[in-house]
Amino acid sequence: METIRRSDKIYAWAHEYHVMGFGTFKRGWCLMELGVTKARPILYSDGHGLRDDSEDVFSIFMPRFVQRLGQNGETRAGLQQLFRFEAAAFSVESDRDVVRGFIQSARGDVARFEAFLLEKVLEFIETHYSY
Numbered sequence: 271m272e273t274i275r276r277s278d279k280i281y282a283w284a285h286e287y288h289v290m291g292f293g294t295f296k297r298g299w300c301l302m303e304l305g306v307t308k309a310r311p312i313l314y315s316d317g318h319g320l321r322d323d324s325e326d327v328f329s330i331f332m333p334r335f336v337q338r339l340g341q342n343g344e345t346r347a348g349l350q351q352l353f354r355f356e357a358a359a360f361s362v363e364s365d366r367d368v369v370r371g372f373i374q375s376a377r378g379d380v381a382r383f384e385a386f387l388l389e390k391v392l393e394f395i396e397t398h399y400s401y
Contacts (some may be wrong), residue, residue: 305373
């Protein structure tokens with residue numbers, strides 16, 4: 271399908287990219303969209319009325335919350351495991367290679383992209399859940 275072949279270019283043109291819940295970071299094609307867009311992701315979660323699968327995120331950072339979330343090695347490691355490209359869900363497993371190619375083309379490699387995602391999640395958590 272032509273739209274799928276061009277989806278990286280379509281999302282690269284986006285001026286805004288709205289992420290509707292932490293679950294987005296675990297869906298394969300959503301990672302492609304995030305991987306190619308140059309727009310800064312705008313995250314929404316339970317504080318915005320969304321009920322997504324954020325329990326796993328909260329179970330990682332809430333018990334270990336320290337002055338600066340990003341400095342907590344256990345929290346960072348837990349979130350890194352949760353938001354790995356290889357752990358993302360694809361309804362068709364062969365799509366993983368297609369999406370990997372889009373991400374590598376836009377970001378250089380998957381590891382760099384995963385680091386980008388982690389920083390966005392940590393930034394969001396610090397901004398919305400610090401106390």
